[in-house]
Amino acid sequence: RAKKQGRSNYQLFTQNMNSEAMRRVHLDHSLRRALENQELEVFYQPKVDLQTGQVFALEALIRWQEPGGKIIPPDEFIPLAEESGLIIPLGAWILEESCNQARRLNRIFQTPLRMSVNLSPRQFKHRQLARQVDEILERTKLRPDLLELEITESAMAKNPAKALRTLHELSELDIYLSMDDFGKGYSSLYNLKTFPINSLKIDGSFIRGLPNDLQDAAIVKTVITLGESMGIEVLAEGVETREQHDFLIKQGCRQGQGYLYSPPAPAKNLDYILSRPLIS
Ligand code: C2E
Ligand code: MG
Ligand code: MG
Ligand code: MG
Numbered sequence: 001r002a003k004k005q006g007r008s009n010y011q012l013f014t015q016n017m018n019s020e021a022m023r024r025v026h027l028d029h030s031l032r033r034a035l036e037n038q039e040l041e042v043f044y045q046p047k048v049d050l051q052t053g054q055v056f057a058l059e060a061l062i063r064w065q066e067p068g069g070k071i072i073p074p075d076e077f078i079p080l081a082e083e084s085g086l087i088i089p090l091g092a093w094i095l096e097e098s099c100n101q102a103r104r105l106n107r108i109f110q111t112p113l114r115m116s117v118n119l120s121p122r123q124f125k126h127r128q129l130a131r132q133v134d135e136i137l138e139r140t141k142l143r144p145d146l147l148e149l150e151i152t153e154s155a156m157a158k159n160p161a162k163a164l165r166t167l168h169e170l171s172e173l174d175i176y177l178s179m180d181d182f183g184k185g186y187s188s189l190y191n192l193k194t195f196p197i198n199s200l201k202i203d204g205s206f207i208r209g210l211p212n213d214l215q216d217a218a219i220v221k222t223v224i225t226l227g228e229s230m231g232i233e234v235l236a237e238g239v240e241t242r243e244q245h246d247f248l249i250k251q252g253c254r255q256g257q258g259y260l261y262s263p264p265a266p267a268k269n270l271d272y273i274l275s276r277p278l279i280s
Helices: 002-037 074-084 087-108 121-125 129-140 153-157 160-171 189-194 214-230 242-250 267-273
Strands: 040-049 055-065 114-119 147-152 176-182 199-202 233-236
Touching: 002 074, 002 087, 040 087, 040 267, 055 074, 055 087, 074 087, 087 114, 087 121, 087 129, 087 267, 114 121, 114 176, 121 129, 121 153, 121 160, 129 147, 129 160, 147 153, 153 160, 153 176, 160 176, 160 189, 189 214, 199 214, 214 233, 214 242
Parallel strands: 055 114, 114 147, 147 176, 176 199, 199 233
Antiparallel strands: 040 055
16 A cells, blocks of 8 residues: 555656646746747836935846736746846846836936846856946946845855955946845855945845844844944845834834835836835
């Protein structure tokens, strides 16, 4: 009996493997097509000055809507594009699109807005990264200090010596660099000390339990203090409630991002979103 069950489990396993593999091939194919057919759209989520409620930056977040209307979240296709290498042209497209958007907004609004773009690990490892970024800045005429690149802590930690070189190349372009999902990866205080980082984004998983979860509260407080004493800006990701917001303010955190202020929105909504403070 056990043997029989074992076999059927195995069959189930291979069946799943096949359909998973097929799903990926299919997804990879449709992603290439999507890029050509402009089914991909960059959404933008505000980063908010917690004191004033004013938006000081936008984070570009890619969205894929299939012709049928189905939205495929980036967590599903970015890893796939990573594996296939498609992330390199895709990432370059997202960067250029976002820089163009930033240029447009900075022509309209008086106060300078920063545009923040996520880099996947493979983009971060790519030899030509700094050159690519430089070329896009050149083409779009965006002021370099108005571009921010978000790199996850884990992507930086994989090969710290190489990461340090890349970060220096990037910071020589005068762009702004932030460590994304801070606290989720293998943090090393040594990396924090040596990397030329302008900002830390505290991972949303630590914000969720605020203000009641004592561990979350302790971690968040500590990171805020750490950033402050090191001259690194600290932003809280995934702020969803007024209570979380109030806690962050009380602890001296100056920057936040999350559904409480605004979800990621299409470019056409930005003029309205940027016209007023998002919290008071
Ligand atoms: P991330 O860079 O850490 O982005 C934060 C994610 O949290 C986004 O999910 C955002 O929509 C979501 N979020 C924002 N506010 C809240 C909130 O209050 N509560 C909750 N629960 N979630 C919130 P999204 O857009 O699905 O992106 C997921 C991840 O996919 C991103 O994490 C980033 O790693 C990656 N990604 C997204 N767009 C791009 C892109 O253009 N290029 C690359 N390389 N990666 C991207
Ligand atoms: Mg990010
Ligand atoms: Mg993040
Ligand atoms: Mg994330």
